[in-house]
Structures are given as structure tokens and as C-alpha cells.
Amino acid sequence: MSFKTYYPELIRALPEYEGRFEARKLEAKDCDVLFASYPAGTKIESHTHPTENIGVITKGALLLTMDGNTQLFATGDWYHVPAGKEHAAEFTTDTAEIEFWFTLKADGQDFD
Numbered sequence: 001m002s003f004k005t006y007y008p009e010l011i012r013a014l015p016e017y018e019g020r021f022e023a024r025k026l027e028a029k030d031c032d033v034l035f036a037s038y039p040a041g042t043k044i045e046s047h048t049h050p051t052e053n054i055g056v057i058t059k060g061a062l063l064l065t066m067d068g069n070t071q072l073f074a075t076g077d078w079y080h081v082p083a084g085k086e087h088a089a090e091f092t093t094d095t096a097e098i099e100f101w102f103t104l105k106a107d108g109q110d111f112d
Contacts, residue, residue: 003037006059006096011035020044023099034099038091046088051101053081060095064088 003022004012014024014035021044023036032051038060046065055062055078062073066087073079081087083104 006037007035030103032101034101036097036099038095038097040091040093040095042089042091042095044089046086048084048086049101050083051103052083053099053101055079055097055099058096058098060091060093062095062097063090063092065090 007024011024014026017023017025017034017036021036021038021042023034026033026035040060057073057075057077057079059075061075062079064071064073064079064081064087066081066085071079
């Protein structure tokens, strides 16, 4: 799947995300919104990040591994990765998703 053929022109014109996958970033207060695409066969190694991440699969599927358990998220499914949680991802088919990366509030309050 090509990023350029899946997302509309206005999304493609957003600033590029500089990371392990192709995405465009829409900045919002205390949250970055990423429109991402992953070609079939993409694997993202185990990692953590300081943001609270929520995403929705808009095409394809995500295999998300946390705490030694792998869960399948298909088109229309929402997932959640807590801040600081070690996780890995795999995409066996061309996949697109919208990701919301929330910055934790200064008082340490989370979003659960």
C-alpha cells in the first residue's frame, strides 16, 4: 500500500513524522495525531515511549505484542498502549491507521 494513494492530499501535505514508519503528523495541544501506513511485512521491534498511545486501524491489521501476549487488531478496531509499556508491532498485510500520541499531564495523571 502506498501512503500517497491511501490518504487524501491534505493529509499527505502535513509535516512528515521522522521515525520508524511513514506518517504525517497533525499537532494538537498535548497530543500528536499521526496518519500512518505500514507495508506488509513491517515489524517494529520492542520499544517504549513516554506518550499514551491510542489508535484505530483504518485498513489491514496490526499484531500488537505487550506483556508476552499478541493481539490482533483489524480494520475498525481501537487499541491502547500505555505510556512506558514495552510493546512490539507487526503488520502482515498493507495497513493504515490513525494514531493519537497523548502527552501525560504534569501531575502524572493518565488517561485510563
